[in-house]
Amino acid sequence: MDRDVKKEKEGNEREKDIEAMVACYQGFDPVAYLQYNYTPPRADFDRPDSIVPWKLGCLHRAFTEGDVGGKVLVDVGSGPTIYQVLSGCEVFDTLFLTDFLEVNRQELRRWLGGEGCSSLDWTPYLQHVCKLEGRSPSAWSEKAARLRSVVSDILPIDVHRSSPLQSSAKLPGAGADCLVSCFCLESVSPDLTFFNRALGHIGGLLRPGGHLLLIGALGESYYMGGRGVRIPVVPLDEAQVCASLKACGYTLVRLEVYTLPQDMRVGVDDVTGVFFVKARKP
Ligand SMILES: C[S@@+](CC[C@H](N)C(=O)[O-])C[C@H]1O[C@@H](n2cnc3c(N)ncnc32)[C@H](O)[C@@H]1O
C-alpha cells in the first residue's frame, strides 16, 4: 500500500473512532451523571477521606496561591457541573463554561438562571469552598451570585478540533489566562494518541505563561454516562499524564493523586484514582 493510501486509510479510521465516541455521548444523561458522581457515597462531605474535600482543596490552593491570575478563565468540558469553578470565580472576572453537548449547556444555563430548577443542589459544594476561603458557610449564596456574575457565556467545544472553540473570538487574542478541565480529555478520547492531541488543542486556547488545572481519572476504562450508557475512557497512569504534559510543552508545577477508597468504587465506572495537575504554559 503506498504512503498516501496508507495515510488516507489511517485518517478514515481516526474519523470512525471519533464518530463512535460521538455516538456514545448521544446517550449521555446529565441527571444520571450527577447522581452517580456528585451525591453520596462519592460526594460525602462528612468523610475525612472523601474525594470531595480533596478535589475542592486542590482547586482552592491552585487558584489562590498567588501565581494564577488575569482576566479570563475557561472551563473545558464543563459537563453539568460547576464545582470546578467555585474557587476560580473569585479570581477571574470573565469565565467561559464549555461543553460538547447541548443537554449539558442547558443544565448549566438552568443553574445559572437561578430558578432553583437545576438537577443537583450545589449548596454543600458552595459552602465547603466558602469554608476553604475562611468565610462562613452561610456566604454560599454570595458565592453563587459571584459565579453567576462572572460567567460570560456557555460555549460549544470539541477538543478533537485543532481550534476547539467555534467562537474563540470571544477570547483575548493571546488566549485565556487559565484553563481548568475535569474528567474530560480521557473521557472523550478513543486512545492515548487522541488524548495527547486534545491536550495540545486546548493548549492553543491558553496564553503563554498561563496555567492549566487538569483533574482526571486514573486507571479508568469506562464510565456510565446514563442508564445503560457505557462510555469508553482511555486508561491513564501518572507517568502517561506527565509524559503528555511534557510532550505538549507544559511545565509541571504540581501533581497530586487520590486513591479511591473501595466503597467509592460503586460500579458506575472502574476508576481507581484521581489526579490533579497544575501546569504552566511557557
Ligand atoms: C466525564 S464528563 C466531565 C464533566 C465535568 N467536567 C466533571 O468534572 O464532572 C465529560 C464531558 O466531556 C464532554 N465531551 C464529550 N465529547 C467532547 C468533546 N469532543 N470535546 C469536549 N468535551 C466533550 C461531555 O459532554 C461531558 O460533559
Ligand SMILES: O=S(=O)(c1ccc2c(c1)CN[C@@H](CF)C2)N1CCSCC1
Ligand atoms: O472524583 S469523583 O469521585 C469523580 C467525579 C467524576 C467522574 C469520576 C469520579 C470518575 N469517572 C469520570 C468519568 F469521566 C467522572 N468525584 C465525585 C464527588 S465530587 C469530586 C469528584
